[in-house]
Amino acid sequence: MYKDLQLAIFDMDGILVSSEHVYANGWQHALKMLNLENIVPKENLFYMRGASSASNMETIDRYVKDWSITQQVKKARDQFFIDELNAGHVPLLPYAIELLTYLQNKADVQLVLASNTPTSRGQLILDRYDLAKYFDHIIMGDHVKNLKPAPDIYLKALELAQVSADKAVIFEDSLAGATAGLLAAVDILLIPEEPLPDEAIAKNDKIIAVLNSLADALPYFE
Numbered sequence: 401m402y403k404d405l406q407l408a409i410f411d412m413d414g415i416l417v418s419s420e421h422v423y424a425n426g427w428q429h430a431l432k433m434l435n436l437e438n439i440v441p442k443e444n445l446f447y448m449r450g451a452s453s454a455s456n457m458e459t460i461d462r463y464v465k466d467w468s469i470t471q472q473v474k475k476a477r478d479q480f481f482i483d484e485l486n487a488g489h490v491p492l493l494p495y496a497i498e499l500l501t502y503l504q505n506k507a508d509v510q511l512v513l514a515s516n517t518p519t520s521r522g523q524l525i526l527d528r529y530d531l532a533k534y535f536d537h538i539i540m541g542d543h544v545k546n547l548k549p550a551p552d553i554y555l556k557a558l559e560l561a562q563v564s565a566d567k568a569v570i571f572e573d574s575l576a577g578a579t580a581g582l583l584a585a586v587d588i589l590l591i592p593e594e595p596l597p598d599e600a601i602a603k604n605d606k607i608i609a610v611l612n613s614l615a616d617a618l619p620y621f622e
Contacts (some may be wrong), residue, residue, distance in 0.1 A: 401620045407561045407568035408503050409554060409586070412515040414573030414593045415614075416496045417525055421593065422484045423477075424448070427456070430476035439463045452516050452547035478521070485524060492529055495614040500534040503621065510536040512557040516547045537561065549576040551583035558584070571617065575600050582606045589617050
């Protein structure tokens with residue numbers, strides 16, 4: 401399908417590493433640690449997946465109503481993630497390396513990592529799995545003004561690679577990321593770690609397919 405592909409853009413969390421559940425558990429852990437577990441509705445925690453830390457902190461603060469406590473929640477959640485990463489609980493997803501290697505070996509295809517994750521945390525993941533070597537460009541959340549679901553990070557990927565949107569494809573797992581792809585006018589292969597609402601997927605006409613794993617993406621590039 402993508403015979404003329406020039407750019408493959410990868411999200412990181414939930415696409416290359418199985419981390420979204422750790423982030424979600426991290427918020428729950430932090431809220432419980434501060435005796436706030438019944439303050440934020442669980443459905444709100446679900447929709448925080450793939451959104452920026454700033455956006456998620458705003459969501460939590462709507463219920464906590466004390467910014468200093470919200471900052472404590474964020475700090476506890478960040479430490480939870482580091483502990484889980486160091487304990488080996490943030491594994492690479494199946495076929496991540498195989499797909500990266502396959503696309504890297506295509507002479508005319510550039511690879512860009514585009515993640516809402518800030519550099520301070522993202523670099524820990526990149527270093528743990530030696531992922532940086534696969535990418536021509538790496539864009540983290542602190543490299544753009546507006547994070548997903550805004551299109552900035554994907555527009556920057558197109559700019560750095562000097563490739564038009566119709567020659568690119570995005571690998572995403574979240575609704576926030578898919579919305580960013582739609583606004584950037586780039587095709588999306590959606591590979592959610594957990595089921596997403598059908599109505600939300602149906603509204604996004606840049607989602608080419610919803611796949612079960614990265615292995616299912618390979619036929620699109622053969």
